[in-house]
Amino acid sequence: MLILDTNVISEVRKRACDPSVEAWMAAQATDQLYITAITVLEIQRGISQAAQRGNDARAAVLARWLDDMVLPAFAGRVVPIDHVIARRAAKLPWADSRDYRDPLIAATGLVHGAPVVTRNTKHFEVSGVQLINPWEFLSEKPGGGRA
Helix, strand or coil: CEEECHHHHHHHHCCCCCHHHHHHHHCCCHHHEEEEHHHHHHHHHHHHHHHHCCCHHHHHHHHHHHHHHHHHHCCCCEECCCHHHHHHHHCCCCCCCCCCHHHHHHHHHHHHCCCEECCCHHHHHHHCCCEECHHHHHHHCCCCCCC
């Protein structure tokens, strides 16, 4: 199990996806890739914020992406936030005690013994969860395309 942070899902959506992220994703077994309910929340929040700003076209594009791409792609692989994860998250030391999203994602990884895949490794280091940064994938490979 590999828990993808929202920034990974968002990167893959881009036409100009980072080559390292693209290569990392291609190297993974799809059935090992999971998202959490927090990723669904963050995408839905982005849709709602776009609509509130009057950007209905952007909201519609994101809604179609969530409904037609993300949720079907991760059917059966959206990890819910349960009481065990909530309690683990509450015990984590966190700089911003008002934002529970990253602690809940970190706790999900800790409870399930799964790495969190993210670009924002600094956000998660305090938790002790194992981290993977796919933006560094090619630079870690011998002869990788990055300096």
